[in-house]
Amino acid sequence: MPKQQRKVSNAIQQLFENKKKGVAWLIDPGKFDPNSISDVFWENLHGLELDLILVGGSQDESSDLGELIQFIKERTSPIPVVLFPGSYQQVCPEADAILFMSLISGRNPEYLISQQVQASRTIQNSGLEVLPTAYLLVNDGEICSVHRKSGTLPLLNEELDLILDTALAGKFLGMNYVYLDAGSGSSSSVSTRVIQAVSSELRLPLIVGGGLNKLKKIHQCFEAGADLVVIGNQIEKDPDFLVEVLNFKKFYNEELHVN
Ligand SMILES: CC(C)=CCC/C(C)=C/CC/C(C)=C/CC/C(C)=C/COP(=O)(O)OP(=O)(O)O
Ligand SMILES: O=P(O)(O)OC[C@@H](O)CO
Ligand SMILES: [Mg+2]
Numbered sequence: 707m708p709k710q711q712r713k714v715s716n717a718i719q720q721l722f723e724n725k726k727k728g729v730a731w732l733i734d735p736g737k738f739d740p741n742s743i744s745d746v747f748w749e750n751l752h753g754l755e756l757d758l759i760l761v762g763g764s765q766d767e768s769s770d771l772g773e774l775i776q777f778i779k780e781r782t783s784p785i786p787v788v789l790f791p792g793s794y795q796q797v798c799p800e801a802d803a804i805l806f807m808s809l810i811s812g813r814n815p816e817y818l819i820s821q822q823v824q825a826s827r828t829i830q831n832s833g834l835e836v837l838p839t840a841y842l843l844v845n846d847g848e849i850c851s852v853h854r855k856s857g858t859l860p861l862l863n864e865e866l867d868l869i870l871d872t873a874l875a876g877k878f879l880g881m882n883y884v885y886l887d888a889g890s891g892s893s894s895s896v897s898t899r900v901i902q903a904v905s906s907e908l909r910l911p912l913i914v915g916g917g918l919n920k921l922k923k924i925h926q927c928f929e930a931g932a933d934l935v936v937i938g939n940q941i942e943k944d945p946d947f948l949v950e951v952l953n954f955k956k957f958y959n960e961e962l963h964v965n
């Protein structure tokens with residue numbers, strides 16, 4: 707089926723312009739166990755306004771990524787499925803879109819441009835919607851899988867000017883989205899001070915993730931200016947957490963912030 711070319715960017719833009727908050731469920735192909743999710747869970751998801759499903763992992767490519775995406779789509783359509791690739795080998799035409807990221811918090815050319823070059827032809831041939839994304843690893847100095855894989859250090863929450871300059875450079879290079887990631891399973895999230903500053907200076911849709919395992923942390927991200935939060939690990943541990951987060955988001959969007 708031909709893809710709707712701007713389906714995902716339009717959905718994110720709508721959130722951003724309407725000051726509504728979004729939630730993305732990150733499914734890690736290396737860890738996802740289809741048997742851990744009941745049929746009832748998939749059915750209930752339809753009434754809960756999940757904004758996006760991200761699929762990706764820092765571990766190496768699983769050969770049946772296409773099958774996994776088909777499996778997810780059969781149960782969640784029309785929720786967009788977006789690739790969050792750890793490498794060019796995770797480009798998969800079954801998805802709707804790809805976060806076309808450059809790891810600009812680091813200085814490893816492999817993740818600044820080389821992976822992107824290796825992915826481009828496949829993406830061009832796939833018809834995937836491309837979401838040019840400035841990807842910054844930001845935490846309190848914790849080691850995470852992206853750090854291990856890319857060999858780059860995270861920026862520290864306290865390095866506010868450097869974070870802002872880096873994100874601005876991404877904007878000036880034409881990237882349309884900023885993703886501040888504390889890293890999968892991180893205990894120190896991106897600080898609210900950083901989220902606030904990036905949100906107010908950049909004025910681009912802002913994605914925040916990494917270690918968001920409590921409603922309180924998600925609330926803080928929303929209040930600070932995140933447009934879309936990404937949750938992976940905590941849903942792997944407890945799928946009902948996604949339901950809680952989506953109910954909370956609905957309440958936040960409808961009750962607390964009536965325009
Ligand atoms: C644009 C293309 C094709 C590739 C981009 C390649 C880049 C720049 C990647 C950024 C660096 C990187 C390795 C990101 C990984 C992102 C990711 C999918 C993280 C999720 O990590 P998990 O795999 O959940 O971590 P755990 O292993 O801790 O579960
Ligand atoms: O798995 P968690 O800790 O929720 O992090 C999600 C994502 O931001 C990691 O790249
Ligand atoms: Mg993971």
